[in-house]
Amino acid sequence: MDLLRSLPIGLYLEKPITWLHQLDPRVKLVWLMTFLASPILAHPFWQLGVVGILILLTIAARIPIRVWRQQMGWLIVLSILTFMITAIAPDGLAVNAQPRLLDGDLSLPQPTDYDYILFDKGRLITRRSVELGIRISTLIFILIYSTNLYLLTTAPEEITAGLEDLLEPLRHLKLPITEIMLTLTLSLRFIPLVLEELQNLARSIRTRAINWKKLGIKRTLQVWLVVVEKLLENLLMRAEEIAVAMEVRGFTNPNEHRVQWYQLRLIQWDWVALAILIPFWWARFIWGRM
Template structure:
């Protein structure tokens, strides 16, 4: 099962047991959906706060560094490159920004007042020169649309906001899902989803069938990876010279491998179905095995209260202006 262990995402961490493992799966599903929905129409500060919150949860849960490095190292690097590329890319704004005042300093003289009727106008020689009042050239506002402009690199406010939004959204969506899968067993996921879907039974929705199908599919994924690994090893051990085979024969060989993989998977599925029939699993409601008892504890209620506080802050301060 080396292929399954080398996957960068979606692994369940059995040891050590953290406080995230003890949370009810329904509470963790609610937090996951919040992390997926909260960045929508949120300002950049709120998006950064969500990413920092995910990192803080990981640190407080004392997840080993080897797991974080193996699974999240490439994600942090990807988000960093996305941030840099989005920041230096053109922002797509059609108008060019211009300063409010010209570059040269210009002073304007006030026109002489119009003389009143009956008042003798003084001659030019007797008039006293009036001091001209220059207009200040400095912009009283410190707002600048272009933040950095050196050669081909141009960073504007819009490109910076876009870079923050894209990179933080990518990190939040992938990392929150991975953290959920890292601390939640497949059986707990299906039990939590089935519990949350119970109100749909009033509409005659097959909740139990969907939960059973999801459980079997999650259990079938390691078998698929094992079959793929065995076929890849069988091809490697034969030391095939791909250059002599050519493109056509290489495609034929890989089609034969894919056909063999499909046959093995169908055989595994038939064996699982036969084993379920022998043990009396004739319908989803009969002989059901409950792996986990879903009960809300004090830590689960604390997580729900924290979730309410999070959404309260989101609705008050998190909107994009």
């Protein structure tokens, strides 16, 4: 069991380096906010279009199939199950219809072929339930996968460097931007250490071949309390080692001891990506309105 490689989301793809890797992190962050904001109050077909754009970006970037399957496979299953459950659930418009005719049946020709009920064979499926299913399933997919694609093609140092540059105007409000970004960088770098400690503890428990059935509930809880205590102890020791290493290297004031993790510069393709935002939002307000 390797937790550092078996997690299906949130990992950075170091190799191969795609054209998405080469884009400026600030440009990718702007596009991430665009993907997250444009589906809000949009037409269901627009939301499906955004899903298609994300899939085309993944294919165009030539991300390996093994990574694509690991990152997107479970998410597609989750979205399909969400759509199916929402489609067969009540649509929220449960109105008790009262017959208007006293006797007989009067059939009148309908002006259009519109039919609110799409399927009525033991389970009622309406247009609104299908629309709600599309909305919920696509929003879940866009929210998770767009963020994951950003993390997949952007190193933690690039993320913090881009955020620090975008939050630079807040320095006039006396906000400690450098300290916040340094804390964020250390937090992102500390996540693999947490996974490594969890992995080591899991392996140590498995090698001891503990018979959990014979232990009982009370002794099982005692074992897990010992494991949690050991995990916290190891993490605190790792944090102390990082603090000592930073102090030895002179990181006493972030404004005086700044390290440039990543050199920010806009290339030609960054300007092209920013220019595409204009027709994208124009299409959103023209065709994506409800």
